Amino acid sequence: MSRTANGTEGSTATIPQAHHQTAAHPDPSADHKVSQGDPSAVCASISRWFLTIAMGFEAAVVALLLVLSLIFTCVFKHGNGVGPTNITERADYHFRVPSFAFIGGCILLFMALMCIIHGVAQIKQRRLLLLLLTFVTITQILWIAALELTSYGYPDSQSLIDGADALINGDIARYYPTFCQPRTQSELCMARPHAVPSPHAYFSYYPFQTGPMLWYVFAGSIFGSHNIIAFQILNAFAITGLVAALWRLGTLIGLDDAGHAALATLLATCVPLLMFATFVYPNAVGFSITVAGVVLIAQAFRVQHAWQCVLALVGGFLVCGIGVILKSTFIILMLAVIIGIVLVVVANRKWWQGAVAIVSFGAAYMITKLPLRIIEHITHQNFGKGMPMLSWITLGLNEREPTMPGWWTGIPLHTFHETHGDYARQSQVAKDFVMERMQYFAHNPGDGTRFFSEKLASEWAEPTFMTSLYSQYGSSAHGFSGLPQWLLSGTGAARLTSYENIAQTVLYALALAGVVAMLTSVVRSAKHPMEDSTIFARTFLCAAFLGGFLCYLFWEAKGIYTLPFYLLLFPLAAYGVQIIKRDSRFMRHTHSRSSSVLLDDA
DSSP states (O other): OOBOTTSSBOOTTOOOOHHHHHHHSOOTTHHHHHHTTOHHHHHHHHHHHHHHHHHHHHHHHHHHHHHHHHHOOOEEEEOSSOSGGGEEEEEEOOOOOOOHHHHHHHHHHHHHHHHHHHHHTTSOHHHHHHHHHHHHHHHHHHHHHHHOEEEEOOHHHHHHHHHHHHHHTTOGGGGSTTTTOTTOOOHHHHHSOTTOOOHHHHHHHOGGGHHHHHHHHHHHHHHOTTOHHHHHHHHHHHHHHHHHHHHHHHHHHTOOHHHHHHHHHHHHTOHHHHHGGGSOSTHHHHHHHHHHHHHHHHHTTTOSSHHHHHHHHHHHHHHHHHHHHHOGGGHHHHHHHHHHHHHHHHHHOOHHHHHHHHHHHHHHHHHTTHHHHHHHHHHTOOOOOOSOTHHHHHHHTOOOTTSOTTOOOSHHHHHHHHTTTOHHHHHHHHHHHHHHHHHHHHHOHHHHHHHHHHHHHHHHSOTTTTHHHHHTSEEETTTTOSHHHHHHSHHHHHHHHHHHHHHHHHHHHHHHHHHHHHHHHHHGGGSSOOOHHHHHHHHHHHHHHHHHHHHHHHSOOOHHHHHHHHHTTHHHHHHHHHHHHHHHHHHHHHHHHHHHHHHHHO
């Protein structure tokens, strides 16, 4: 298999640029050029140091999450059975010093992973990728088939299915403001689930949800509005595509055979990833599409001609825009793309690439606003502005019994009704609350530390990322018997959670090693400049993860929402394994040489 100089897969589209030629023939006077004010060297240095600072922040955040995973283990409270009536969004934190059994488990899992990776590394990369995609797809489908859900109880899913069903069946009257108003006693309205408001009420609260609803319309038009299994299988295929996209990003950041073997092993043993598809919501599809767009943008920096670069940039941003339509918070990924492109453009001084990217970003952002206009046009309704963005920060800073810090409460809905949907008044109420909470934390740092520690732990130190919970959030055709019953309740659930808890900690540790190693390589890249696509991929993974962390530090908390950003750590963890294996080989080689010298002297 062909390789480039940095150990990644070769490509006929890879064209060395001016500063890439420097990588092949290092210029001993590079530092002197910077000191003399050489424009290209100065720009490359600026880009490199911005990336270094960002990676330093990422290393600090991953180290924090590693500590949280060591001292916290969040476990959701539930009943003795399996199903929606036995689950809650309340957790026990289990704050304690890690036990010897836990530390031993982490060591054993690390050793087992290294043994598996050593064997897997013998498989050619293309064949390994095919095996990985096949395994991930089959495992997801088997789990979906084992659950065999016939309905789903997640409130947002129910509302979006209801709205999509009305559009598919041409029941536009369901969107009228007068449809099933509170305290309506008609037989039709009494038959609706209590937690499902009318479509007009729902989209008046959350007009941005018209985008995700289009996915339900797409799936429902083909398979039927209430076909839960079909929706989950579409999720499964999207997650398989996500795995392929993460593989490509891993290649771009510099993974070799050992690194790809590590990435394949880590992804194949990640239980939350393999259960993610059961969440009947467009998170998985939106994230997969957005990351696919990011990979296409990365290819813009590997092509030969300017027109190819422009097409890749424009196409990549349009794909990202489609992903953001399905989950609005993935705008974070698009912003991370812009940051990556800025650093690339500063390094290569091809300013036109930055201009194309900005225009493409603007076009993609405008696309994300189309679903609301389309649904309003079809239904002849005006849903208004809904709740302001600050409402979700209000949620993220709120603490009320019996919910966990920063988790959902009815405060924004209460404010919406109190203000009669007045956007300005809602914003003012939310702003006052946020300022009050920040002042409280400033004057009570102990409470602030406890609040954010528990909130972060519930998002990042809950080993299942809520995938076990959402796997049973519905009705099963066979009552969750067999494997689902064993894995989701009792002894089996405890064992699965223990494994996921250990695997989560090991992943954070490997990701920290990878980030530190990558930071070191960036610092040393003054004499060995990186390719544009490598700068972009490394910057994107760093900026996207930090963006997700900072967002959910203040935003409404939910582990299923942080899972996509957790998955961005996997290529970095694989890089950490790659460096560990390389350094261990170097140490063994050095030791063997030293031993042979001693024997010769003897």
